[in-house]
Structure formats: structure tokens, C-alpha cells
Amino acid sequence: MKIALLGYGKMGKTIDQLATADGHEIVLKIDKDNVADRTPENLKKADVAIEFSQPDSAFDNICACLESGVPVVAGTTAWLDRLDEAKALVEQHQGALFYASNFSIGVNIFFALNRQLAKMMNAHPDYTVDMEEIHHTQKLDAPSGTAITLAEGLLDNLEQKSGWVEGKEPQAGEIPITSKREGMVPGTHIVNYHSSVDTITIKHEAHSREGFAKGALSAATWIVGKQGFFGMSDLLGY
Structure with a gap:
């Protein structure tokens, strides 16, 4: 699976390590210093995007993915005042968004x-x-x-x-x-x-970030090929 990482802080780095160890390929890493590289052309290289950035950039990252036709797993919190807008974009672009406040x-x-x-x-x-x-x-x-x-x-x-x-x-x-x-x-x-x-x-x-990263990778694998707005209850079945 080819993955775009939007946000490359501690969580992004942990996901990178686990994904690479599992045989996935990280095709794009976006952080605050290279936001200009978050182009549709670069995003479309990925099968799925995983978004762990900052509250002030999360919504724009999610929009960029949906507009590029790339399913996105979002774990950034404190942006949910715009969640309804994100859900509307999911419908508009027939895309896929998986949000959870915690992936553990x-x-x-x-x-x-x-x-x-x-x-x-x-x-x-x-x-x-x-x-x-x-x-x-x-x-x-x-x-x-x-x-x-x-x-x-x-x-x-x-x-x-x-x-x-x-x-x-x-x-x-x-x-x-x-x-x-x-x-x-x-x-x-x-x-x-x-x-x-x-x-x-x-x-x-929590004893480490690994549990959160494993959950995000599971969600990324699960969402590929789906359309709609999803959460952990969809992934776990309860």
C-alpha cells in the first residue's frame, strides 16, 4: 500500500516506522516546512493518506485529499467545528474520510x-x-x-x-x-x-504511541476502496 503522511511529528514518524516494517511504501511526507508539495499530483501517488498534523492545518489537508480523490484517515483533533463541511466534501467528491479522536x-x-x-x-x-x-x-x-x-x-x-x-x-x-x-x-x-x-x-x-499508529494503519488498509464517512465503530464492528 502506498501512503501519504500529512503531518510528520511524533505520530507521523511512528506510523512511518511501522508502515515501512509492514512492507508499505511512504510516497509523500508533508510537514509545515513543505506544504507546497501537497499537490494533487503528489497526493495521487498514494492509495491512502494518513493525517496527523495540527488543528489549524487538518481541515485543509483533508480537503486536499478529498479533492484529489485520495481516501484519508484523520487523527488530528480540535478542528471538529468544520466536520460538517468535511462530510459535505466527502459527498461532493464521492470520497472517503475516516476520523477518530483516538485510534487505539x-x-x-x-x-x-x-x-x-x-x-x-x-x-x-x-x-x-x-x-x-x-x-x-x-x-x-x-x-x-x-x-x-x-x-x-x-x-x-x-x-x-x-x-x-x-x-x-x-x-x-x-x-x-x-x-x-x-x-x-x-x-x-x-x-x-x-x-x-x-x-x-x-x-x-497508554504506554507508547505504537497502539495509536497501529490503529491508524488498520484504518488506512480498511478504507481503501470505500466511500463515505467512517469511524472506529465501523472498523471494529461495535
Whole structure:
């Protein structure tokens, strides 16, 4: 499989290493210093593009792929205010876009566990819920896209909750999220339920970026030849 990498930071480099080891060919590497090379001619050399860049460049990268007829797997977060535009472009160009806030298989199992626990806790409003996420100091967005997905899972299943807030005192109905940036932590996410008598905690801790990169490569292999907008539930079947 021929792959274009849009974004060549830590994730891009990890994907490059794993893809090459698996026998794939990286035909294009785009970073902030060579954006001019992101031409339709260069993109069309690839069977699929994998996009892990920055929030301010993600949408343009995705557009360039869809307009060039190249399916794209996107893992950049904090650009989702333009997701509907991206979906419209998918339809317009009969293209394919696979987006996930987190490509780790373990994290997606954690998403499912989070939703199921929230369904159970909905009957117990005496518990308060909060979240914490910890990432490396180079991560720019806060809260993380994974934390937002977890918060959405809570909001869908906890009737008394109407929103989330990060970095300030929560109002009634809001779920507080604490974001920490320290060291070289790949990613830790914690959901707590507190009552006067006990605390229930679920936690996912990534040990490296390899799990995210493997998931992105699996999505890239899966999306080739498909049309539409997809996510991890399509890939994993739940």
C-alpha cells in the first residue's frame, strides 16, 4: 500500500516506522516546512493518506485529499467545528474520510465501557462525575479529543448532565475536566464517580504511541476502496 503522511511529528514518524516494517511504501511526507508539495499530483501517488498534523492545518489537508480523490484517515483533533463541511466534501467528491479522536483499540474499548457505566450510573444521581486527562507537554489542545469523546459518552447517558467544562468551576449540569501537561506522557484518561461513601474509577493509560499508529494503519488498509464517512465503530464492528 502506498501512503501519504500529512503531518510528520511524533505520530507521523511512528506510523512511518511501522508502515515501512509492514512492507508499505511512504510516497509523500508533508510537514509545515513543505506544504507546497501537497499537490494533487503528489497526493495521487498514494492509495491512502494518513493525517496527523495540527488543528489549524487538518481541515485543509483533508480537503486536499478529498479533492484529489485520495481516501484519508484523520487523527488530528480540535478542528471538529468544520466536520460538517468535511462530510459535505466527502459527498461532493464521492470520497472517503475516516476520523477518530483516538485510534487505539484499547481506548475504543474504554469508550464502550465508559458509555455502559454511564448508563448504569444514570440511576444513581447521588454520584458526581468528573474527568482527568494527562498528556505530554507538546500537546496543544486541551481537553484532548479523547477526553471530549468520553465526555460525549457521558452526556448521552447521564440525564442530569448538559455539558462539560475545562479549566474553570463547573456550573450545574456540567462535567468538570482537568487537563494536565507533563513530561512525555503518551496519554492517560480517568473517569471518576464520587459519592459520600465510595468512588468508582475507570482509567486508560497508554504506554507508547505504537497502539495509536497501529490503529491508524488498520484504518488506512480498511478504507481503501470505500466511500463515505467512517469511524472506529465501523472498523471494529461495535
